[in-house]
Amino acid sequence: xxxxxxxxxxxxxxxxxxxxxxxxxxxxxxxxxxxxxxxxxxxxxxxxxxxxxxxxxxxxxxxxxxxxxxxxxxxxxxxxxxxxxxxxxxxxxxxxxxxxxxxxxxxxxxxxxxxxxxxxxxxxxxxxxxxxxxxxxxxxxxxxxxxxxxxxxxxxxxxxxxxxxxxxxxxxxxxxxxxxxxxxxxxxxxxxxxxxxxxxxxxxxxxxxxxxxxxxxxxxxxxxxxxxxxxxxxxxxxxxxxxxxxxxxxxxxxxxxxxxxxxxxxxxxxxxxxxxxxxxxxxxxxxxxxxxxxxxxxxxxxxxxxxxxxxxxxxxxxxxxxxxxxx
Amino acid sequence: xxxxxxxxxxxxxxxxxxxxxxxxxxxxxxxxxxxxxxxxxxxxxxxxxxxxxxxxxxxxxxxxxxxxxxxxxxxxxxxxxxxxxxxxxxxxxxxxxxxxxxxxxxxxxxxxxxxxxxxxxxxx
Numbered sequence: 378x379x380x381x382x383x384x385x386x387x388x389x390x391x392x393x394x395x396x397x398x399x400x401x402x403x404x405x406x407x408x409x410x411x412x413x414x415x416x417x418x419x420x421x422x423x424x425x426x427x428x429x430x431x432x433x434x435x436x437x438x439x440x441x442x443x444x445x446x447x448x449x450x451x452x453x454x455x456x457x458x459x460x461x462x463x464x465x466x467x468x469x470x471x472x473x474x475x476x477x478x479x480x481x482x483x484x485x486x487x488x489x490x491x492x493x494x495x496x497x498x499x500x501x502x503x504x505x506x507x508x509x510x511x512x513x514x515x516x517x518x519x520x521x522x523x524x525x526x527x528x529x530x531x532x533x534x535x536x537x538x539x540x541x542x543x544x545x546x547x548x549x550x551x552x553x554x555x556x557x558x559x560x561x562x563x564x565x566x567x568x569x570x571x572x573x574x575x576x577x578x579x580x581x582x583x584x585x586x587x588x589x590x591x592x593x594x595x596x597x598x599x600x601x602x603x604x605x606x607x608x609x610x611x612x613x614x615x616x617x618x619x620x621x622x623x624x625x626x627x628x629x630x631x632x633x634x635x636x637x638x639x640x641x642x643x644x645x646x647x648x649x650x651x652x653x654x655x656x657x658x659x660x661x662x663x664x665x666x667x668x669x670x671x672x673x674x675x676x677x678x679x680x681x682x683x684x685x686x687x688x689x690x691x692x693x694x695x696x697x698x699x700x701x702x703x704x
Numbered sequence: 705x706x707x708x709x710x711x712x713x714x715x716x717x718x719x720x721x722x723x724x725x726x727x728x729x730x731x732x733x734x735x736x737x738x739x740x741x742x743x744x745x746x747x748x749x750x751x752x753x754x755x756x757x758x759x760x761x762x763x764x765x766x767x768x769x770x771x772x773x774x775x776x777x778x779x780x781x782x783x784x785x786x787x788x789x790x791x792x793x794x795x796x797x798x799x800x801x802x803x804x805x806x807x808x809x810x811x812x813x814x815x816x817x818x819x820x821x822x823x824x825x826x827x828x
Contacts, residue, residue: 400786420800
């Protein structure tokens with residue numbers, strides 16, 4: 378790293394690398410180049426998400442009906458608050474990062490260390506929140522059925538319009554199939570865990586409950602809400618069901634279009650991985666600060682470089698937040 | 705190291721770089737609160753389509769770009785860099801990303817029309 382610092386090449390001639398037209402060190406420029414290419418990668422992902430969404434514009438899941446959990450508020454509909462909190466945590470850790478860079482310019486070792494530590498804590502809280510969000514998404518709450526055509530049908534109560542969980546109405550039919558494991562299955566093939574109910578149990582329970590209606594994937598162009606079928610149409614629709622879907626995985630999810638969960642896992646996962654590596658980088662730099670590495674080197678430019686990466690992660694989250702939760 | 709200490713085209717000038725950072729944080733927080741409030745309330749007046757998209761979505765996207773600008777300019781201190789460095793970072797993104805967005809979204813809209821007007825049923 379020593380060869381990249383500004384003072385070492387100060388005296389070299391123009392053709393020997395002494396000319397710095399952009400007034401930025403080698404390391405900082407390379408960090409910026411990486412950020413530009415990474416920004417294009419993320420735009421590729423987000424635009425691909427937009428592509429799938431525009432392709433299925435009349436049946437894409439509505440974010441408020443997917444992300445409504447908040448810690449300690451069970452059963453209360455709280456869309457957006459949790460991700461807003463996560464956004465604040467990340468922006469705040471960005472601020473402590475800038476303060477660390479600023480303290481570095483003033484060669485104040487203790488302040489740099491404190492602000493770096495706060496930044497690391499903020500990043501760790503964010504990754505933890507992300508994990509909680511994923512847990513809720515994967516587990517699901519209500520369950521749904523999938524039709525022959527791959528459409529998700531959900532169940533709502535006719536009076537309140539609120540979603541109803543499968544377990545609250547599904548019938549019990551004895552003689553269930555057991556999960557196939559590799560030692561009992563054909564050609565030693567195992568299968569993923571079976572859903573809690575069979576399609577027949579859900580269908581029977583649905584027919585026995587006249588209060589239930591089916592909520593389809595399709596969005597009413599006038600109101601912007603998902604279309605809820607009347608009882609007669611609901612009874613016809615439920616015969617098309619093929620699978621019970623609980624929660625989300627890479628194949629099906631109870632929220633709607635299959636691609637929705639895939640993009641959610643991929644984009645927030647890729648971003649979460651960036652945050653995680655940012656926390657690791659910050660940790661390495663933090664220990665270097667404590668050891669006095671930059672004090673001896675004479676400048677804290679390393680804080681600035683890792684700070685650029687950290688702000689970039691924040692910047693990407695601002696876009697992920699908009700396109701997954703708001704728009 | 706010298707910092708440029710004003711934001712909003714000189715409307716607000718801060719005494720030190722630290723104060724500027726807190727000022728930008730407050731501004732970004734206000735924008736986020738506005739976004740979340742609009743997302744929860746969803747005023748009916750903003751739900752009418754403008755240029756093929758809900759007015760509310762345009763507001764969200766514009767506010768996001770505003771936030772991105774202040775993160776890049778003040779937190780990533782592009783404001784303090786040489787103009788040539790700033791341009792070589794920002795211009796490729798400003799040219800390539802809208803191009804990609806335009807191409808893919810137009811194509812997706814076309815596919816949507818084929819699927820809805822075509823002779824194949826996708827919901828069976």
